[in-house]
Amino acid sequence: MEYRAAEESTREDDWLWLARAAEGDQIAFARLVERHQDRVVGLCQRLLGNREGALDAAQEVFLRLYRKAAALERRGQLYTWLYRVATNYCLNRLRRRKIVRFLPFETSAPEGSDVRDWQPVDLGPGPERELADRQRWQRTRSAIAALPLNQRAVLILARFEGLAYREIAQILEITEGAVESRLFRAMRNLQKAQEGGT
Amino acid sequence: MDRRIERRLMRRLHGELPTEEVRRLDELLERDADLRTELERLGALWRGLEGPSPALAPTDFAAQVLERLEASEESTASWPLALRWAASAMVVGGIALGVFVGRWAVIEEAAIMLQQPPSLAESYFALLESTSADQEEAVR
Missing domain, CATH: 1.10.10.10 (Winged helix-like DNA-binding domain superfamily/Winged helix DNA-binding domain)
Incomplete structure (x- = not known):
């Protein structure tokens, strides 16, 4: 129940801040960005497979939000709109990359990927375990890619x-x-x- | 295995199946060993996808977005109005020219087709007819 109430107030706040952003209030816009930035950057990073590209894509998504702020239909959750734009943007980017390279999307380590961004969480003792986890995750990533x-x-x-x-x-x-x-x-x-x- | 049941298994793993359907699926799972194996296999794969979370956005991310926003607004605003009109006119003119050239090419092609000499096949048959007529006359 509390969760629902919190979710509802978040939704209201989002639309309120967006309305202010539409009037040119950049502080309200910055608060919106701060609220959603981790989710959007995370999604872009998972879709694109590299950190630099993900940050660039996420910035582009928020710029689009700012430009559309006045016209956006205030319905449902704002993050659904952000996810939609982020997903479409990243998929289009991957499609273009495919056409340019004429090769399948990264089947090994993605271009520009930073291993430090994907360090597995420490699950147990010893570097061997860590190495095994990293190798397993690398294989999974390749299969997903x-x-x-x-x-x-x-x-x-x-x-x-x-x-x-x-x-x-x-x-x-x-x-x-x-x-x-x-x-x-x-x-x-x-x-x-x-x-x-x- | 029935595709619909396999998809139900996926929904169950994802926590998307209503309670009543979970109960029915569990009954089915109790009776069907193959189905249990399949659920275990899918479950292992689903859990194996667990990976580290991507790094969070940098602390100055919002500031970077605002900077980029200002830069894009400045670059648009820095274009004088007359220049923006000229650019728009050039785009419209380019499209009109493209349409005109495209149509002209079609007309020109049609004209060339009308003026074209008879094809090789037509010449061949004409020659054949005249040769056979000559031969018939010679026989006569």
């Missing part, structure tokens, strides 16, 4: 961002059935990749 873009987006939103099917459907502007199907196919492809790699 090899997924078709639409499956990758659904998987990241579901597994890493913890969003419900309904929210993912809203963000990607597809049906819940399509979310279910893409997620299932992504899991199947990961399973195949894992079996092929072992």
Whole structure:
């Protein structure tokens, strides 16, 4: 109940700050950015696979928010809009990169990736465990990077961002059935990749 | 295995299945060993996707966004009004020219087709007809 009330007040605050931003109040806009920056940067980093590109993409998403502030329909959660713009922006960037390179998207370490940004959390004693965790995570990342873009987006939103099917459907502007199907196919492809790699 | 049941398993892992459906699926799982294996396999894969969280945004991220915003506004504002009008006129003019040239090319092509000499096949058949007529006359 408390959670719902907090969520509701966050939603109200977001739209309130956005209305102020639309009138040119940059402090209100900065507060909005601060509230959502970690989620947006995190999502962009997971989709693009590199830190520099993610920061640039996230900045672009917030610039678009500022420019659209006056015209945006004040309905639902603001983060849904931010996620939608961030996802579309990153996927378009990946598509363009694919066309330019004429090669599949990073199947090993992504370009410009900074290993320090992806250090696994300390799960136990010893550097061996840490090394094993890092190798396992590297393999997982490669398998995720090899997924078709639409499956990758659904998987990241579901597994890493913890969003419900309904929210993912809203963000990607597809049906819940399509979310279910893409997620299932992504899991199947990961399973195949894992079996092929072992 | 039925695709619908496999997808139900995914929904269950993701916590998307209503309580009543979870109960029904559990009953099914009790009876079906293959289904249990599949759920375990999917579950292991789902849990294996757990990775470290990406680093947080830098503390001055909002300030960077504001800087970029100001820079973009300045660059747009620094264009004098006349220059912006001229740029717009050039774009419109370019499009009009493109349409005109495109249409002219089609007309020109049609004119060339009308003026074209007979094709090689037509010449060949004409030659064949005249040769056979000559031969017939010679026989006569």
